[in-house]
Amino acid sequence: MFADSMMMSGVAGEGSYDITNSLLFRGAQYLTRTPSVAGNRRTFTIGGWVRRGSLGVRQRLFYATNGSGDDSTLFNVEISAADQIQISGGATSWRVTSQVFRDPTAWFHVIVIVDTVTQTINLYVNGQQVTVFATSNAITANLLTAVNASGIPHYFGRDGAGNYWRGYIAEPILIDGAALPPDHFGQIDPVTGSWRPKQVLGVDFGTNGFHLGTPWNVADLGGDASGQGNDWTPVGFAASDVVGDSPTNVFATLNSLTPQSIGTDYAYYGNGNTTLTNTSAAGYAVTLGSLAIPNSGKWAFKVDKPATGAPGAGFAGTYWFAGIVKLSQAGRRAGVDGLIWGGAQAAYCGVSDNGCVCNFGAGLTNQSMSSAAASFELLFDFDGNTVTIKRDGANYYSGAIANPGEFVIPFAYAYDAGTTTARFGGFIPSVAGYKNICTANLAATTGATSGTFIGNVNADGPCVYTGAVPETLSVNGNAVIWGTHADRLATGFKIRTASATYNASGTNAWVATYDKKPTVGSNNVPATAQGNP
Known part of the structure; x- marks a missing residue:
């Protein structure tokens, strides 16, 4: 399905800068600082790298307020419940993007530049200026904003009422007193064409400027690396919230864009899409991972099973199941179980709670059964x-x-209430020579140019893994409009229409083109998360 390509040694690595870790915000954590001295409230640059966890929920990325409701005492950067980026004050929404940002499979870079002297508010995503907005209002000339104001609390990851960030943040930064373009913080990768981080050098951070997470240090999570000493206070974090998932090494997680079933969706994703909770004692919660692996090499991952009902014999009696499925067979038929065994037992290899170990159709091996919680490590050679x-x-x-x-x-896969934890990436296998699933461990590939999927005639349509970011897509010979018929993703596409033209019940054929040299190789930078349209 994919074409392995030669690593372009010495090209992508020139001048490259690796971000080694990130901070996981699980839904009740945040960073805070209240400046004791006022900085420049009219001109500043703020931003960072983010990877989304929960979608369709209002989440504050950056927030500064003293509790009042006017534009000079509240400044907000958020992703709304509609998955749009919003920049606002207490009384005015200055910018709301037309684009939606609902790709949880990778990272994207956000920079907000404010200069009220020139009435400028510019938003950059992955180095590109956003110019089309659903809402665009002028900021008051020479407005003194809440940012850099003495005595006004500043937050990363929440507002005064909660609205916590749920996902990952890497290298948040504030430049107090300067409107800096994004090329101070990133650059286009010469091989992949993707936006990649670069080391921030030669910058005057100003009175209240800061640069956090370079890298995140468990012993000093709020430590400022700018040289200004503007440390932040972390609230609610555990040591395990510092993770290796980063813009330069993306971990495989559960993919919350995978449709669960026809009918009620019982899946709830948490902890940066590393946990899957079934909210029903008699319903299906099924999901695929966010990255695929080749049929060569040694790969390992760990999945923690919750306590379940007493399993019966055979797969008909299964309450819980984990493993791998052939990419061409994943989601091959409609129905609650179609995500994983539309191709019957020949499609997958894995282990269930009732002791069935399946081997790509070569038969079942019955081990001891148990309904108790357990941790399974699966090692595939x-x-x-x-x-x-x-x-x-x-x-x-x-x-x-x-x-x-x-x-x-x-x-x-889970058919019972409880929470499954999946460590597809980011753990150390117990056997030497095996690799976990992350972009640093994957060889360079180019995206698949054609294939098929089984439609569900539902706006929550199939999520198709192509291995790269498509530039154009057609389904059943019909050109796709991004954001209307489908979303473009860092790893493929997600069907977003119930129209049978693009999402017919049964087999749908697709063709994709690529304008870059997409790769997830260890010497290159993985694709960034995509906005749509």
């Missing part, structure tokens, strides 16, 4: 064609497997 499964650290199963013959993608 596609060079030797073996699988090893560990349960709570002890060997549970080991045997030969059939090579899938194509890319595969991890999944988790």
Whole structure:
């Protein structure tokens, strides 16, 4: 499905800058600082790298207020419940994007430039200036904003009423007193064409300027690296909230864009899309991972199973299931279980709560059954064609497997209330030589140019993994309008229409083109999350 390409040694690495970690905001955490000395309230630049977790929920990225409701005492940068970026004061919405930002599969870079002397508010996403807005209102000339105001609390990750950020943040930054364009903070990668971070050098941060997370340090989460000593206070974070997922090494997580079933959706995603909670004791919650892996090499991931009902015999009695599924078969038929076994047992390899270990159609191996909570580590050796499964650290199963013959993608399935934790990326496998699923461990690839998917005639349509960002897409011979018929993603596309023209029940054929050299190779920068249209 994908074409491996040669790594372009020495090209993408020139002048590159790696961001080594990020801070996970799980929905009740934030950073805060109240300036004791006023800085420049008219001119400043603020921004950072973000990866979304929860979608369709109002979330504050940056917020400054003393509790009053006017434009001089409140400044806000948020992603709204409609997934639009909004920049506002207490009384005026200055900018609301027409674009929606609902791609949780990768990172994107946000820079907001404010200069009230010239009545300027500019927004840049991934280095590109946003020029089309659903709402655009002038900011008052020479307005003294809440930013850099003495005595006004500033926040990353919440407002006074909550509205917590749910996702990841890397290297938040504020330049007090200067309107700096985005090329101070990033640059276009010469190989991939993607926006990538660069080291911030030669910048006067000003009185209240700061640069956090370079890298995040568990012992000093709010430490300012700008040299200004403007440290922030972290609230609610645990040591485990400093994670290796970053704009230069994207971890595989659960993909919340994967449609769960026809009918009621019982899936709730949390903790930066590393947990899947089934909100029903008798409903399906199923999801695929955000990154696929090739059928070569050694790969491992860990999935923690909650306590479930007493499982019955065979897959008909399964309450919980995790493993990998052939990419060409993922979501191959409609229905509550169509996400993972539309191609029957030949489509997948994994382990269930009732002890069934499936091997790409080569049969089932029945291990001991249990409804108790357990932690499973799955280790796939596609060079030797073996699988090893560990349960709570002890060997549970080991045997030969059939090579899938194509890319595969991890999944988790639950038919009972409880929370499954998936560590597809970001953990250290217990056996040397195995790799977890992240872009740093994946070889360079170019995106698939054609394929098929099974439609569901639903606005929450299929999510198709192509391995890169499509420039154009047609479905069933019909040109797709991004943001209307489908969303463009860092890893493929998501159907967003119930129209049978693009999302017919049954097989739909698609064709994609690419204007860059997309790659997720370890020497290159992965694609950024996409806005639509």
